[in-house]
Amino acid sequence: MKTKALDNPAQELGRYEELRQILERRRSSITSTIRDRVSAVRAHHGETNTAGVLDDVEAADADLQEDIELALIEARQETLQKIDASLRRLELGVYGLCSECGEEISAVRLRALPFAVRCRDCEEDHESTVRREREKRQRQFTLFAEPAGRDR
Ligand SMILES: [Zn+2]
Numbered sequence: 001m002k003t004k005a006l007d008n009p010a011q012e013l014g015r016y017e018e019l020r021q022i023l024e025r026r027r028s029s030i031t032s033t034i035r036d037r038v039s040a041v042r043a044h045h046g047e048t049n050t051a052g053v054l055d056d057v058e059a060a061d062a063d064l065q066e067d068i069e070l071a072l073i074e075a076r077q078e079t080l081q082k083i084d085a086s087l088r089r090l091e092l093g094v095y096g097l098c099s100e101c102g103e104e105i106s107a108v109r110l111r112a113l114p115f116a117v118r119c120r121d122c123e124e125d126h127e128s129t130v131r132r133e134r135e136k137r138q139r140q141f142t143l144f145a146e147p148a149g150r151d152r
Contacts, residue, residue: 020090022114027083034076041069079115086115098122 044066089095096105100122109116118126 016090019095019110019114020087023083023087023090026115027080027087030076030080030083034073034080037069037073037076041066041073044069082115082117085117089117100126 044062086095089097096110097103098105098119099117101119103119105116105119109120116123
């Protein structure tokens with residue numbers, strides 16, 4: 001891995017500064033989006049509290065809206081973490097190397113996803129693992145939420 005770090009693909013591409021700027025820009029735009037969404041959720045909270053007369057359906061609907069907002073915020077925070085990790089990797093001179101297998105991530109992939117930390121193969125493996133985990137949790141949740149429906 002040491003030898004790999006010496007030929008930094010980002011430097012080979014001569015795009016170190018450009019990459020840093022792209023990452024910083026995405027970072028600040030996502031940060032401000034998160035800030036906006038968080039205050040939107042808070043404002044919404046205030047609204048439902050002062051209204052105080054929501055029936056069950058409305059309340060459930062408001063909860064769902066809020067869950068969606070929170071999921072979106074969470075997804076953006078994940079992206080933010082990826083960007084931070086990429087910036088650190090850029091500083092360390094290991095940017096553009098797959099965090100799993102240590103192979104170079106293709107320039108095409110990095111152009112499309114400047115904060116990718118895995119090569120395509122490792123990312124696909126990772127995503128199917130995450131998906132399986134999520135489905136497992138989803139099944140447990142469904143089982144828990146609708147015990148009657150499972151009784152056929
Ligand atoms: Zn890999």
